Amino acid sequence: MLENRRFVIIGFFAVIGLIYLSRLFYLQVLDESYSIVSSSNSIKRVIEIPFRGQIYDRTGKLIVYNTPVYDLLVTPSKARVEDTLRFCSVLGIERRDFDSLMTAASVYSRNKPSIFLRQLSKEDFASIQDVMVDYSGFQFAKSSLRTYTAPTLANTLGYVSEITKGQLEKQEEPYYRQSDYIGQSGVEKIYENELRGKRGTKFIMQNVAGVYKGPWKGGELDTMAVAGANLYSGIDLEVQQYADSLMVNKVGSVVAIEPSTGQILTMVSAPTYDPNILASRFFSKNYTKLVRNPYKPLFNRPVMASYRPGSTFKLIQALVGLQEGVVTPGTGFSHANCPVGCHNHAATTSIALGVTHSCNPYFYHLFRRVIYNNKISNTFKASAAGLEDWHSRVSKFGIGQQLGIDLPSERKGNLPDKKYYDKIYGENAWKFSNIYSISIGEGEILITPLKMANVAAIIANRGYFYTPHVIHGVGDQKKLDPMYTTRHESGVSMQHFSPVIEGMIGAVEAGTAKNARIQDMVVAGKTGTSQNKKGDDHSIFIGFAPADNPKIAIAVFVENAGFGGSAAAPIAGLIMEKYLRRKITNLAMEKRMKETNLMSKVVLTDQQRSLLKSDTVKLLKPDTAKKKAPVIVNPLKK
Known part of the structure; x- marks a missing residue:
């Protein structure tokens, strides 16, 4: 009887041991995700942001598209900048800007990369790429800039900007991350889910210095980013700009x-205003000026x-x-x-x-x-x-x-x-x-x-x-x-x-x-x-x-x-x-309407009038309202 119990106990522990060994074998040999985590020093997970969908008018003319740009990221714990003045000179920023940007990055995380400078053009990127190799802790990431073929439809199209802390906390699905862009108004907001596309993920190999060594496992685990859906509007862009020209200097x-x-x-x-001014890295400054404008262009x-x-x-x-x-x-x-x-x-x-x-x-x-x-x-x-x-x-x-x-x-x-x-x-x-x-x-x-x-x-x-x-x-x-x-x-x-x-x-x-x-x-x-x-x-x-x-x-x-x-x-x-x-057949009437200026009839307070004399964003003028939009089939190949 005692002999039988001994075999039962030995068998029980043998089974437990086999279970542990099997799990260990799975984690170390079969499970790719564990392999990636264990190789964090040499394998990097890169999130690819898809292009937002483009927007067209009723005749097929492009209204909104994406221009490729680059964001400069910084990881504060790895950042080494010995000559700050030279660094600022290379990037074209002031020393106080450098200090505030580094402080903001450190507040976000000392060990995670975050945005240092947004939306550097391809030309800017090419001019500083080699120099930035001397500064550890900084890296570039591809991004895109919302671009408008004509200075029109600002309020209808809306704008995209960095997601707010409140929006991050309220999102129903864990899609957005800090520094992501999201539609904040107009069509961009209503059709955000359709326009944003689907993120991609790449796993790349790099050495201890952060130098790229190729895709991990030949890209087997990579997923491609899927561009957002294009939107087709009923807007007639030519007539829209003509209407803009008639409403210049009027409310x-x-x-x-x-x-x-x-x-x-x-x-x-x-x-109205040119929507391109809210699609640049000077968004905050320009947005504030538009908010302050007493004619309420927003x-x-x-x-x-x-x-x-x-x-x-x-x-x-x-x-x-x-x-x-x-x-x-x-x-x-x-x-x-x-x-x-x-x-x-x-x-x-x-x-x-x-x-x-x-x-x-x-x-x-x-x-x-x-x-x-x-x-x-x-x-x-x-x-x-x-x-x-x-x-x-x-x-x-x-x-x-x-x-x-x-x-x-x-x-x-x-x-x-x-x-x-x-x-x-x-x-x-x-x-x-x-x-x-x-x-x-x-x-x-x-x-x-x-x-x-x-x-x-x-x-x-x-x-x-x-x-x-x-x-x-x-x-x-x-x-x-x-x-x-x-x-x-x-x-x-x-x-x-x-x-x-x-x-x-x-x-x-x-x-x-x-x-x-x-x-x-x-x-x-x-x-x-x-x-x-x-x-x-x-x-x-x-x-x-x-x-x-x-x-x-x-x-x-x-x-x-x-x-x-x-x-x-x-x-x-x-x-x-x-x-x-x-x-237009009645050219005399057209001329009279374009020249009619009714802005002086708008009742403003003394404080509002003083704001007009300060540095405010210029509203749409006749020369920009009548500017013809270029017909662009594929803006990325121009």
Whole structure:
């Protein structure tokens, strides 16, 4: 019995020993990863950063690409710089810069390499490569620089910059490392996952001096970096730059949409800047200057600025009134008993004439009929039910909500409802006299230029729209999110659009929008003058062309420019003609708009004006706005 136990115990320890020996054999002979770790003195793991995807316009022209550059890394514990002044001279930096850069690297890690200098050009790299061999602890790493073929679309494209500490901590997957670049705004941010590509890993051999000795195991364990997906936009780069040139020395927005698809053709946020200035190693300095600029060039006005729509909102009021059945195309209203004034014209006898003449009393009476469902015998108290029904109708035009464009920070604006007025005046304590200003697009209504361009697209399509989007294809397959191909209905029947469009054509042919006319082409449009508490009113125009087969729908907002027909209408007309014909017939109007300078009308504080006199980043000027973009097929082989 005791003999049997002895064999069991011996057998048990023998099995344990075999297990340990097997594990040791696996770790030392079979497991490649252990081999790599154990050879850390001679094997180096190198992460390869892929090129970001490129961005193209609708005609195939390149807008954004990558230029190869080099980053200089430092490992503080290994760094040896005996002659600091000579070292600084070689790199073209000041001694104080050297001290601060070394301090930052040491704070990050004494034993890990980190960025010392970013984005050295190929020429800079070639000139100092041999000299840097004398300085241990420093090494170069290939990188890339975001490069723009034209000084345009800064806010739409966005920028990339070094990932912040907060972003590192919040990332859902452990992809980014310190000093990595990431899309921070615009298209670069929204499509970051598609643009960034996939990292590669290489294992290389080096001697104790850090000299490269070739790939480890012939590169068997290496993985290739995969470049990011290219993006294909609906932007027309030629028209975009032309729109930029018209908006120089002005504050405002231009948004143009292809009605049949929802693709953004042009998006101007003025004033703007050359996006290349935020794609250099002087990012921090230039970004700070842009933030300090009182004209707010970093503020993406097409999707973030909120304005009262003014008379352009009358188009929606007319369509809602027709759909509700409180008016017909032939309904007329006099100017009597109306608290809002009107322009010098006779009584309006139809919807079309109401739009053409932009008649305030007409839309006051129309709105009152909508709110009371034609029961207007006693209108001392406003009808909450009528307002809610009106709110529901108007919201289907995208007002008071995010449209879902592929850009960050889109503002909802404001479309007042019963809850809104109850909060201001008390529950059911408000009257029609408190809300009638919204009948003509004033009061509490706030919209963005993007939303009004979308309204123009809805009318151009006679009742529906596709969610506006900058990018219409991702990658070689040009994939597109289904949300951008989903048709959205306005809830207004097609037949109701005809009298409204008739009125818009009349406004362009002989009304307030006549400065938007295009020779030998029928254009539909509507001007608006948005009230402004600080300074002159804002000039607005929305419209589309050709009226019978719309190819472009547009909204133009020019701050402090006064009436809609004075600045917004002519700029819109010129842009539409440029897109449709690739030429301009009204050269006199073009010259006048390019030379118009409205910056002095922008109300600034004394402190803001003093900032303008300091060293600020120059905003886009006419000479840069009209600069033609080169057509580059493969920028890396130029």
